[in-house]
Amino acid sequence: MKTDTIAAIATAMASSGIGIVRVSGEDAVSITEKIFHMKGGKKLSEMPSHTIHYGHICDGEEIIDEVMVSLMLAPRTYTREDTVEIDCHGGVYVMRRILETVVKYGARPAEPGEFTKRAFLNGRIDLSQAESVIDVIYAKNEFALKSSIKQLSGSVSCAIRNIRESVLHEIAFIESALDDPEHISLEGYQEKLEAIVRENYGKIQKLLADSDNGKILKEGISTVIVGKPNAGKSSLLNTLIGEDRAIVTNIAGTTRDILEEQMNLNGIILNIIDTAGIRETEDVVEKIGVDKAKKYVKDADLVIYVVDTSTALDENDFEIMKLLQDKTTIILLNKSDLPPVTTAEEVKSHLNKTMILISAKEQTGIEALEKSIQELFFQGKVSLNDEVFITNIRHKAALQEAADSLHLAEQSILDGMPEDFYSIDLMNAYEVLGKIIGESVEDDLVNEIFSKFCMGK
Secondary structure (H helix, E strand, C coil), X not given: CCXXXXXXXXXXXXXXEEEEEEEECCCHHHHXXXXXXXXXXXXXXXXXXXXXXXXXXXXXXXXXXXXXXXXECCCCCCCCCCEEEEEEEECHHHHHHHHHHHHHCCCXXXXXXXXXXXXXXXXXXXXXXXXXXXXXXXXXXXXXXXXXXXXXXXXXXXXXXXXXXXXXXXXXXXXXXXXCCCCCCCCCHHHHHHHHHHHHHHHHHHHHHCHHHHHHHHHCEEEEEECCXXXXXXXHHHHXXXXXXXXXXXXXXXXXXXXXXXXXECCEEEEEEECCCCCCCCCHHHHHHHHHHHHHHHHCCEEEEEEECCCCCCHHHHHHHHHCCCCCEEEEXXXXXXXXXXXXXXXXXXXXXXXXXXXXCCCECHHHHHHHHHHHHHCCXXXXXXXXXXXXXXXXXXXXXXXXXXXXXXXXXXXXXXHHXXXXXXXXXXXXXXXXXXXXXXXXXXXXXXXXXXXXC
């Protein structure tokens, strides 16, 4: 079936050294040939695949730009279609003029993500690999990038396919035995199937267990700094990000609203929120800030509780400690440069969490804080090794549904139910896992996924 030839600007719409206009489809070469004038009158259609050629893009007699054109013929291309990339000067106007000219001579503007969508529809990549493309583009740190590259190379696909193949083999065996009981016996099969179901259930649970780490690697650790007024929260924020972002004064209650910043901690992204000091107050504006602080604590991956050791613990501290009993928390005993009034033992008697002695003013203890965060979330180090991290919420939901189905299948085996009951739940697990790699997914979902891509990808 003949498909439209599509075109889009594949680089950012900003002035730069180079810009790329990408063309893909059955007529990509013939359309480009109409507007690309090569030296010596040569024709692009006569050139071998995967070669680069110098010339000019012209609209009739008008020369638009001096360019280099990359020619890539199907199937060894990103989309598995004939593809041409026009490397032009990186001006916004010239890129638009070239795109308009390509469209004028027969292409149509690509939809968001349509090049990657064609790679998926043409079988070059599966859906999980396609989704990892956008993760590569938006990766914020080294580990998010490495994880996305692994997924693009098929790490998630391989794990999912192995589970699906195992489940499908058992479905086929059950159906064959039910259709031909004279030649295929199910005697003793329940014990064997139970072991296989448990093994695959365990593999899925491992992927789900690692998904929280995957989310952190991809999006960063949601980190909230709390403490009573004037404990040193804003000074800590300024120290961590390396600039005076928050206002620091000796007046309690200076921070009344939420400040959000992002920092890279040895490859880990911290999404830091500095909150208003938590205390009882009659000030309407400050009270709103305190209520916001409590809400952010509830949703945080990590809470950094700053204690002013130069003053005694009070009711405000005790209220904060109640909020943090079930939260992943690091307690920073701040103002270590001043004579201590509150001790670590006293704080520990109310809240037994990791404690670090720091001075935000003198910028001491920060390295210990960084090490503690790594130990809390990554057992002291951040390394992908051969692990497969699930970073996509859609994938996590499908894995959870598959795990539930396998659990039901195991329960049916333990309850001694007829074999066709096993087959129903196994088939559901097989199908929902197929949604991850795109083997059983609705068109609307595919369109929704690719609509989030940039235009030239």
